[in-house]
Amino acid sequence: MERLLNVTTVLSILMLIMVLFSVRRAHIRVEYSVSWLLAALVMLILSRARPGLEYITRHAGIPDTPLTLFLIAGSLFVIMFFRFSVIISNLRDDNIALAQRVAILEYHLRSHTQESTTHEV
Protein backbone atom coordinates (compact mmCIF):
# COMPACT_ATOMS: atom_id res chain seq x y z
CA MET A 1 0.00 0.00 0.00
CA GLU A 2 2.78 2.41 0.99
CA ARG A 3 4.61 1.70 -2.26
CA LEU A 4 1.46 2.39 -4.28
CA LEU A 5 0.97 5.71 -2.50
CA ASN A 6 4.59 6.66 -3.18
CA VAL A 7 4.23 5.82 -6.86
CA THR A 8 1.02 7.92 -6.98
CA THR A 9 2.87 10.83 -5.33
CA VAL A 10 5.70 10.65 -7.88
CA LEU A 11 3.25 10.42 -10.79
CA SER A 12 1.22 13.36 -9.46
CA ILE A 13 4.34 15.51 -9.10
CA LEU A 14 5.48 14.52 -12.60
CA MET A 15 2.08 15.45 -13.95
CA LEU A 16 2.15 18.82 -12.18
CA ILE A 17 5.60 19.58 -13.59
CA MET A 18 4.61 18.46 -17.08
CA VAL A 19 1.45 20.59 -17.10
CA LEU A 20 3.29 23.66 -15.75
CA PHE A 21 6.02 23.27 -18.39
CA SER A 22 3.39 22.90 -21.12
CA VAL A 23 1.64 26.07 -19.97
CA ARG A 24 4.96 27.92 -19.85
CA ARG A 25 5.77 26.83 -23.42
CA ALA A 26 2.21 27.73 -24.50
CA HIS A 27 1.50 24.14 -25.59
CA ILE A 28 -1.76 24.27 -23.64
CA ARG A 29 -3.73 27.34 -22.66
CA VAL A 30 -3.95 28.31 -18.97
CA GLU A 31 -7.73 27.74 -18.82
CA TYR A 32 -7.35 24.15 -20.04
CA SER A 33 -4.45 23.40 -17.68
CA VAL A 34 -6.56 24.11 -14.58
CA SER A 35 -8.41 20.76 -14.77
CA TRP A 36 -5.16 18.80 -15.09
CA LEU A 37 -3.49 20.74 -12.27
CA LEU A 38 -6.49 20.20 -10.01
CA ALA A 39 -6.58 16.46 -10.78
CA ALA A 40 -2.84 16.14 -10.11
CA LEU A 41 -3.16 18.09 -6.85
CA VAL A 42 -6.06 15.94 -5.62
CA MET A 43 -4.06 12.78 -6.35
CA LEU A 44 -0.99 14.24 -4.63
CA ILE A 45 -2.96 15.18 -1.51
CA LEU A 46 -4.73 11.80 -1.34
CA SER A 47 -1.47 9.90 -1.76
CA ARG A 48 0.07 11.81 1.16
CA ALA A 49 -3.02 11.64 3.41
CA ARG A 50 -3.44 7.94 4.09
CA PRO A 51 -5.86 8.40 7.05
CA GLY A 52 -8.13 10.45 4.79
CA LEU A 53 -8.06 7.75 2.15
CA GLU A 54 -8.86 5.07 4.73
CA TYR A 55 -11.71 7.22 6.08
CA ILE A 56 -13.25 7.40 2.59
CA THR A 57 -12.73 3.63 2.10
CA ARG A 58 -14.55 2.82 5.38
CA HIS A 59 -17.45 5.21 4.79
CA ALA A 60 -17.96 4.37 1.11
CA GLY A 61 -17.97 0.65 1.87
CA ILE A 62 -15.09 -0.01 -0.53
CA PRO A 63 -13.30 -3.27 0.35
CA ASP A 64 -9.78 -2.04 -0.37
CA THR A 65 -7.90 1.28 0.12
CA PRO A 66 -5.92 1.08 -3.19
CA LEU A 67 -9.25 0.53 -4.94
CA THR A 68 -10.49 3.82 -3.45
CA LEU A 69 -7.47 5.61 -4.87
CA PHE A 70 -8.08 4.13 -8.33
CA LEU A 71 -11.81 4.90 -8.16
CA ILE A 72 -11.13 8.54 -7.29
CA ALA A 73 -8.46 8.82 -10.00
CA GLY A 74 -10.75 7.12 -12.55
CA SER A 75 -13.69 9.38 -11.68
CA LEU A 76 -11.52 12.49 -11.97
CA PHE A 77 -10.31 11.51 -15.42
CA VAL A 78 -13.78 10.53 -16.66
CA ILE A 79 -15.07 13.97 -15.60
CA MET A 80 -12.13 15.62 -17.35
CA PHE A 81 -12.63 13.64 -20.56
CA PHE A 82 -16.29 14.63 -20.54
CA ARG A 83 -15.37 18.28 -20.02
CA PHE A 84 -12.93 18.13 -22.92
CA SER A 85 -15.54 16.44 -25.13
CA VAL A 86 -17.83 19.41 -24.48
CA ILE A 87 -15.01 21.83 -25.31
CA ILE A 88 -14.10 19.92 -28.49
CA SER A 89 -17.76 19.84 -29.59
CA ASN A 90 -18.05 23.59 -29.14
CA LEU A 91 -14.80 24.16 -31.01
CA ARG A 92 -15.98 21.95 -33.88
CA ASP A 93 -19.26 23.87 -34.12
CA ASP A 94 -17.36 27.17 -34.15
CA ASN A 95 -14.93 25.81 -36.68
CA ILE A 96 -17.70 24.70 -39.04
CA ALA A 97 -19.51 28.04 -38.73
CA LEU A 98 -16.25 29.88 -39.46
CA ALA A 99 -15.40 27.69 -42.46
CA GLN A 100 -18.89 28.27 -43.88
CA ARG A 101 -18.56 32.03 -43.30
CA VAL A 102 -15.13 32.10 -44.99
CA ALA A 103 -16.55 30.21 -47.98
CA ILE A 104 -19.51 32.60 -48.28
CA LEU A 105 -17.30 35.70 -47.96
CA GLU A 106 -14.85 34.32 -50.52
CA TYR A 107 -17.78 33.67 -52.84
CA HIS A 108 -19.00 37.28 -52.47
CA LEU A 109 -15.47 38.62 -52.94
CA ARG A 110 -14.94 36.56 -56.09
CA SER A 111 -18.31 37.65 -57.46
CA HIS A 112 -17.59 41.35 -56.81
CA THR A 113 -14.13 41.07 -58.36
CA GLN A 114 -15.62 39.42 -61.45
CA GLU A 115 -18.37 42.05 -61.70
CA SER A 116 -15.99 44.97 -61.38
CA THR A 117 -13.67 43.41 -63.98
CA THR A 118 -16.63 43.05 -66.35
CA HIS A 119 -17.65 46.70 -65.77
CA GLU A 120 -14.10 47.93 -66.46
CA VAL A 121 -13.95 46.01 -69.75
Add this chain to the structure above:
Amino acid sequence: MIRPTGRDSLLVIVPAFNEEGAIGDVVRSIHTYVKGVPVLVLDDCSGDGTVGIARQAGAEVLTLPHHLGLGGCVQAGYKLAHELGFRYVIRVDGDGQHDARDIPRVYDMLKTSGCEMVIGSRFAEVNGSSTSFVRSIGIRFFRMVLRPILGKPVHDPTSGFVGVNHRALEVFSRSFPLEYPEIEALVVLQRRRFRFEEVPCKMRPRTTGRSSITAKKSLYYIAHVLLGVFVNVLKYDGRTRNQTGG
Protein backbone atom coordinates in the same frame (compact mmCIF):
# COMPACT_ATOMS: atom_id res chain seq x y z
CA MET B 1 -23.08 36.15 -58.89
CA ILE B 2 -26.32 34.25 -58.42
CA ARG B 3 -29.35 36.37 -57.58
CA PRO B 4 -32.95 35.43 -56.90
CA THR B 5 -35.24 36.39 -59.75
CA GLY B 6 -39.00 36.64 -59.39
CA ARG B 7 -41.34 35.77 -56.56
CA ASP B 8 -40.71 32.02 -56.68
CA SER B 9 -36.94 32.18 -57.04
CA LEU B 10 -35.28 28.77 -57.14
CA LEU B 11 -31.68 27.75 -56.53
CA VAL B 12 -30.36 24.26 -57.20
CA ILE B 13 -27.50 23.27 -54.91
CA VAL B 14 -25.18 20.36 -55.62
CA PRO B 15 -22.92 19.18 -52.78
CA ALA B 16 -19.81 17.55 -54.22
CA PHE B 17 -16.64 15.96 -52.91
CA ASN B 18 -14.18 14.59 -55.46
CA GLU B 19 -16.85 14.24 -58.14
CA GLU B 20 -14.85 15.36 -61.20
CA GLY B 21 -16.17 12.34 -63.12
CA ALA B 22 -19.82 13.28 -62.73
CA ILE B 23 -20.18 16.93 -61.77
CA GLY B 24 -19.93 18.35 -65.31
CA ASP B 25 -22.81 16.22 -66.59
CA VAL B 26 -24.87 16.92 -63.46
CA VAL B 27 -24.59 20.72 -63.96
CA ARG B 28 -25.22 20.52 -67.71
CA SER B 29 -28.29 18.31 -67.27
CA ILE B 30 -29.73 20.73 -64.70
CA HIS B 31 -29.22 23.62 -67.12
CA THR B 32 -30.85 21.56 -69.87
CA TYR B 33 -33.98 20.52 -67.98
CA VAL B 34 -34.41 23.47 -65.62
CA LYS B 35 -33.63 26.45 -67.81
CA GLY B 36 -32.70 29.79 -66.29
CA VAL B 37 -32.25 28.43 -62.78
CA PRO B 38 -28.89 29.11 -61.11
CA VAL B 39 -26.84 26.12 -60.04
CA LEU B 40 -24.54 26.35 -57.03
CA VAL B 41 -22.01 23.56 -56.57
CA LEU B 42 -20.90 23.22 -52.95
CA ASP B 43 -17.35 21.94 -53.09
CA ASP B 44 -16.39 20.22 -49.85
CA CYS B 45 -12.66 20.84 -50.39
CA SER B 46 -12.21 18.33 -53.21
CA GLY B 47 -8.70 17.31 -54.11
CA ASP B 48 -9.50 16.72 -57.77
CA GLY B 49 -10.78 18.92 -60.60
CA THR B 50 -14.38 19.21 -59.33
CA VAL B 51 -14.29 23.03 -58.96
CA GLY B 52 -12.86 23.72 -62.41
CA ILE B 53 -15.17 21.29 -64.19
CA ALA B 54 -18.24 22.64 -62.36
CA ARG B 55 -17.34 26.23 -63.38
CA GLN B 56 -16.69 25.17 -66.97
CA ALA B 57 -20.13 23.55 -67.03
CA GLY B 58 -21.70 26.87 -66.03
CA ALA B 59 -22.20 26.51 -62.28
CA GLU B 60 -21.30 28.93 -59.54
CA VAL B 61 -19.10 27.28 -56.94
CA LEU B 62 -18.96 27.75 -53.19
CA THR B 63 -15.61 26.33 -52.11
CA LEU B 64 -15.20 25.33 -48.49
CA PRO B 65 -11.76 25.96 -46.98
CA HIS B 66 -11.63 22.47 -45.47
CA HIS B 67 -13.66 19.26 -45.56
CA LEU B 68 -16.81 19.63 -43.43
CA GLY B 69 -18.76 16.53 -44.38
CA LEU B 70 -22.14 16.44 -46.10
CA GLY B 71 -24.19 18.29 -43.46
CA GLY B 72 -21.78 21.20 -43.04
CA CYS B 73 -21.39 21.48 -46.80
CA VAL B 74 -25.15 21.52 -47.49
CA GLN B 75 -25.75 23.97 -44.66
CA ALA B 76 -23.22 26.39 -46.19
CA GLY B 77 -25.37 26.34 -49.34
CA TYR B 78 -28.55 26.89 -47.34
CA LYS B 79 -26.93 29.82 -45.52
CA LEU B 80 -25.87 31.51 -48.77
CA ALA B 81 -29.27 30.89 -50.38
CA HIS B 82 -31.03 32.31 -47.32
CA GLU B 83 -28.80 35.39 -47.22
CA LEU B 84 -29.32 36.01 -50.95
CA GLY B 85 -33.09 35.75 -50.46
CA PHE B 86 -33.99 32.65 -52.47
CA ARG B 87 -37.49 31.32 -51.80
CA TYR B 88 -36.90 27.70 -52.80
CA VAL B 89 -33.79 25.53 -52.80
CA ILE B 90 -33.52 22.06 -54.29
CA ARG B 91 -30.59 19.84 -53.43
CA VAL B 92 -29.32 17.34 -55.99
CA ASP B 93 -26.38 15.03 -55.30
CA GLY B 94 -23.18 15.59 -57.25
CA ASP B 95 -22.65 11.94 -58.16
CA GLY B 96 -25.15 11.98 -61.01
CA GLN B 97 -27.61 9.55 -59.43
CA HIS B 98 -30.52 11.99 -59.47
CA ASP B 99 -32.31 12.78 -62.69
CA ALA B 100 -32.53 16.51 -63.36
CA ARG B 101 -35.85 15.90 -65.18
CA ASP B 102 -37.41 15.31 -61.75
CA ILE B 103 -36.46 18.80 -60.45
CA PRO B 104 -39.49 20.59 -61.97
CA ARG B 105 -41.84 18.12 -60.22
CA VAL B 106 -40.23 18.76 -56.85
CA TYR B 107 -40.35 22.51 -57.51
CA ASP B 108 -44.02 22.41 -58.52
CA MET B 109 -44.92 20.41 -55.42
CA LEU B 110 -43.06 22.93 -53.24
CA LYS B 111 -45.00 25.81 -54.77
CA THR B 112 -48.44 24.22 -54.91
CA SER B 113 -48.52 22.26 -51.65
CA GLY B 114 -47.11 24.93 -49.36
CA CYS B 115 -45.07 22.20 -47.66
CA GLU B 116 -41.77 23.18 -46.14
CA MET B 117 -39.97 20.17 -47.60
CA VAL B 118 -40.45 17.95 -50.63
CA ILE B 119 -38.50 14.71 -50.94
CA GLY B 120 -37.70 13.16 -54.28
CA SER B 121 -38.56 9.59 -53.37
CA ARG B 122 -37.32 6.43 -55.06
CA PHE B 123 -40.02 4.34 -53.44
CA ALA B 124 -43.14 6.54 -53.48
CA GLU B 125 -44.21 4.43 -56.45
CA VAL B 126 -42.66 1.52 -58.35
CA ASN B 127 -40.35 3.14 -60.90
CA GLY B 128 -37.48 0.72 -61.34
CA SER B 129 -35.14 2.42 -58.87
CA SER B 130 -33.13 -0.03 -56.83
CA THR B 131 -30.67 0.09 -53.98
CA SER B 132 -28.28 -2.32 -52.30
CA PHE B 133 -29.58 -5.03 -49.96
CA VAL B 134 -27.96 -3.55 -46.82
CA ARG B 135 -29.20 -0.08 -47.69
CA SER B 136 -32.74 -1.27 -48.36
CA ILE B 137 -32.82 -2.93 -44.91
CA GLY B 138 -31.63 0.35 -43.37
CA ILE B 139 -34.31 2.30 -45.24
CA ARG B 140 -37.05 -0.12 -44.07
CA PHE B 141 -35.78 0.15 -40.50
CA PHE B 142 -35.83 3.96 -40.51
CA ARG B 143 -39.27 4.01 -42.15
CA MET B 144 -40.48 2.01 -39.15
CA VAL B 145 -38.72 4.27 -36.62
CA LEU B 146 -39.89 7.50 -38.24
CA ARG B 147 -43.53 6.51 -38.78
CA PRO B 148 -44.72 7.30 -35.20
CA ILE B 149 -42.44 10.35 -34.87
CA LEU B 150 -43.49 12.00 -38.12
CA GLY B 151 -47.12 10.94 -37.84
CA LYS B 152 -47.18 9.77 -41.44
CA PRO B 153 -45.22 7.30 -43.52
CA VAL B 154 -42.08 8.36 -45.34
CA HIS B 155 -41.05 6.08 -48.20
CA ASP B 156 -37.51 7.31 -48.77
CA PRO B 157 -36.09 8.91 -45.63
CA THR B 158 -32.46 8.72 -46.82
CA SER B 159 -33.04 10.51 -50.11
CA GLY B 160 -30.61 13.31 -50.86
CA PHE B 161 -32.96 14.76 -53.48
CA VAL B 162 -34.72 17.34 -51.35
CA GLY B 163 -36.45 20.65 -51.93
CA VAL B 164 -37.13 23.20 -49.20
CA ASN B 165 -38.97 26.50 -49.06
CA HIS B 166 -37.90 29.74 -47.36
CA ARG B 167 -39.27 28.70 -43.94
CA ALA B 168 -37.26 25.48 -43.83
CA LEU B 169 -34.32 27.37 -45.33
CA GLU B 170 -34.39 29.80 -42.44
CA VAL B 171 -34.36 26.92 -39.92
CA PHE B 172 -31.66 24.93 -41.72
CA SER B 173 -29.40 27.93 -42.16
CA ARG B 174 -29.31 28.19 -38.36
CA SER B 175 -29.36 24.51 -37.40
CA PHE B 176 -28.66 21.51 -39.59
CA PRO B 177 -27.43 18.00 -38.73
CA LEU B 178 -23.79 17.66 -39.66
CA GLU B 179 -23.34 13.98 -40.48
CA TYR B 180 -25.89 11.94 -42.44
CA PRO B 181 -28.38 14.83 -42.31
CA GLU B 182 -31.36 13.53 -44.30
CA ILE B 183 -33.24 11.62 -41.59
CA GLU B 184 -32.46 14.01 -38.74
CA ALA B 185 -33.52 16.96 -40.89
CA LEU B 186 -36.97 15.39 -41.23
CA VAL B 187 -37.29 15.17 -37.46
CA VAL B 188 -36.03 18.75 -36.99
CA LEU B 189 -38.75 19.98 -39.36
CA GLN B 190 -41.48 17.81 -37.87
CA ARG B 191 -40.77 19.03 -34.34
CA ARG B 192 -41.40 22.57 -35.64
CA ARG B 193 -44.70 21.35 -37.04
CA PHE B 194 -43.47 21.79 -40.62
CA ARG B 195 -44.87 19.50 -43.30
CA PHE B 196 -43.27 17.38 -45.99
CA GLU B 197 -44.44 15.60 -49.12
CA GLU B 198 -42.86 13.01 -51.37
CA VAL B 199 -42.64 13.09 -55.12
CA PRO B 200 -41.73 9.94 -57.06
CA CYS B 201 -38.39 10.21 -58.79
CA LYS B 202 -35.87 7.94 -60.43
CA MET B 203 -32.42 7.22 -59.17
CA ARG B 204 -29.67 6.05 -61.48
CA PRO B 205 -26.83 3.78 -60.40
CA ARG B 206 -23.60 5.60 -59.54
CA THR B 207 -21.15 5.50 -62.45
CA THR B 208 -18.15 7.26 -60.90
CA GLY B 209 -16.75 7.72 -57.40
CA ARG B 210 -17.81 5.83 -54.27
CA SER B 211 -20.62 6.23 -51.74
CA SER B 212 -19.54 7.63 -48.38
CA ILE B 213 -21.62 4.95 -46.61
CA THR B 214 -19.80 1.67 -47.09
CA ALA B 215 -21.02 -1.67 -45.72
CA LYS B 216 -18.62 -1.27 -42.77
CA LYS B 217 -19.95 2.18 -41.94
CA SER B 218 -23.58 1.08 -42.10
CA LEU B 219 -23.77 0.07 -38.43
CA TYR B 220 -22.16 3.34 -37.35
CA TYR B 221 -24.61 5.16 -39.63
CA ILE B 222 -27.62 3.46 -38.03
CA ALA B 223 -26.39 4.11 -34.47
CA HIS B 224 -25.47 7.74 -35.25
CA VAL B 225 -28.77 8.55 -36.95
CA LEU B 226 -30.84 6.79 -34.27
CA LEU B 227 -29.08 8.81 -31.58
CA GLY B 228 -29.58 12.01 -33.59
CA VAL B 229 -33.31 11.27 -34.02
CA PHE B 230 -33.66 10.48 -30.31
CA VAL B 231 -31.83 13.66 -29.25
CA ASN B 232 -33.92 15.82 -31.58
CA VAL B 233 -37.17 14.32 -30.29
CA LEU B 234 -36.11 14.94 -26.68
CA LYS B 235 -34.82 18.44 -27.44
CA TYR B 236 -38.01 19.64 -29.04
CA ASP B 237 -40.29 17.80 -26.61
CA GLY B 238 -38.48 19.55 -23.77
CA ARG B 239 -38.84 22.90 -25.50
CA THR B 240 -42.56 22.34 -26.09
CA ARG B 241 -43.10 21.37 -22.42
CA ASN B 242 -41.21 24.49 -21.26
CA GLN B 243 -43.28 26.72 -23.54
CA THR B 244 -46.54 25.29 -22.25
CA GLY B 245 -45.32 25.48 -18.66
CA GLY B 246 -45.58 21.67 -18.25
